[in-house]
Structure formats: structure tokens, C-alpha cells
Amino acid sequence: MTDPTPAPEDADDAVDAVDPTVVTDRDLEVLAEQLGREPRGVVGIAARCACGRPLVVRTAPRLPDGTPFPTTYYLTHPGAVAAASRLEAQGVMKEMTERLGTDEELAAAYRRAHEHYLARRAELGHVEEIDGISAGGMPTRVKCIHVLMGHALAAGPGVNPLGDEALALVRDQWRPDRCSC
Numbered sequence: 031m032t033d034p035t036p037a038p039e040d041a042d043d044a045v046d047a048v049d050p051t052v053v054t055d056r057d058l059e060v061l062a063e064q065l066g067r068e069p070r071g072v073v074g075i076a077a078r079c080a081c082g083r084p085l086v087v088r089t090a091p092r093l094p095d096g097t098p099f100p101t102t103y104y105l106t107h108p109g110a111v112a113a114a115s116r117l118e119a120q121g122v123m124k125e126m127t128e129r130l131g132t133d134e135e136l137a138a139a140y141r142r143a144h145e146h147y148l149a150r151r152a153e154l155g156h157v158e159e160i161d162g163i164s165a166g167g168m169p170t171r172v173k174c175i176h177v178l179m180g181h182a183l184a185a186g187p188g189v190n191p192l193g194d195e196a197l198a199l200v201r202d203q204w205r206p207d208r209c210s211c
């Protein structure tokens with residue numbers, strides 16, 4: 031008697047081979063739920079929760095209706111969005127922007143984050159209206175913690191210093207490696 035079901039190790043290999051950035055129909059359903067509307071211009075899932083649900087969507091620089099869209103890495107996870115909003119309410123953006131004016135090393139790293147953001151967006155095409163404009167206040171100000179967190183989650187640690195800081199600040203309330211979906 032032979033067992034017709036595939037060996038477990040084969041099934042594991044198949045799962046490992048799936049590119050986590052590829053958008054599935056299930057992802058689009060979850061995104062609609064997270065955003066409370068149909069997701070637009072989604073080209074990839076840039077970061078996922080430990081459970082696999084999207085945290086950050088990679089979005090086309092021009093939406094299907096023609097609107098330029100600078101926020102290439104859009105934070106969608108409700109827990110992360112709420113954590114970012116709490117930091118903003120605490121005045122963290124003003125404090126970070128002030129430090130950019132006095133800490134040259136931080137300012138240089140933040141400029142590199144801006145360049146990284148633009149370079150990754152350029153892979154998706156050129157949009158004249160937002161040429162040279164990244165998001166979140168980069169390269170000289172902090173205007174949106176959600177953008178910086180989304181970038182840090184998508185790019186991994188060491189790319190956006192203030193996004194990394196924001197993630198560290200909310201770690202007790204929300205973190206990507208522990209599912210709170």
C-alpha cells in the first residue's frame with residue numbers, strides 16, 4: 031500500500047517558494063477590510079504580520095484614475111495605524127523635526143532614507159508631478175509617522191532611522207513579529 035498524499039516536506043517547500051510580496055485575492059479582501067474601502071493601485075505586499083496579513087502595501091506612483099500617489103509604502107494594519115496616530119498625538123513629529131535641525135548624522139541618514147524611498151518608487155515608473163518628492167516630510171521634516179513606519183517595515187531596520195525609532199517607541203503596544211490581528 032502506498033500513501034497517495036505528498037510527503038510533508040514537499041508541501042513545506044511549496045509554501046516557501048511563494049513570494050510574500052505577491053498580492054493574492056485574500057490579501058485584497060483583507061486590505062479592503064483594513065482600509066474600509068477598496069484598495070487602489072496595489073502592486074505588492076511590502077510587509078506582512080507574523081500571521082501573513084498585510085502590514086504595508088506597495089502602491090503604484092499613479093493610481094488607476096490618474097492621480098499621482100507619492101506614498102509608495104502605505105501602512106494598512108489597524109494596530110500599527112493606531113500606534114502611529116498615538117505617537118503623533120504625543121508630539122513626536124515636532125520633536126523629531128527639531129532633532130533633524132541639530133543632529134547632522136541623523137539628518138544625513140534621513141536624507142538617505144528619502145533617496146531610498148524615491149529609488150524604490152522609480153522601479154514602478156516615473157510620475158512627473160511627484161518627481162523628487164518622497165513622503166512623510168522627508169528629507170528635512172517629519173509630517174507623518176504612518177509613512178515613516180510603513181517605510182521602516184517595508185525596507186527593514188537601518189534604512190529609515192526615524193521610522194525605526196517610531197517602531198521602537200510603540201513596541202509595547204504593537205510590533206510586527208507578534209500577531210494582534
Ligand SMILES: [Zn+2]
Nearest residue numbers: 079081209211
Ligand atoms: Zn496578524
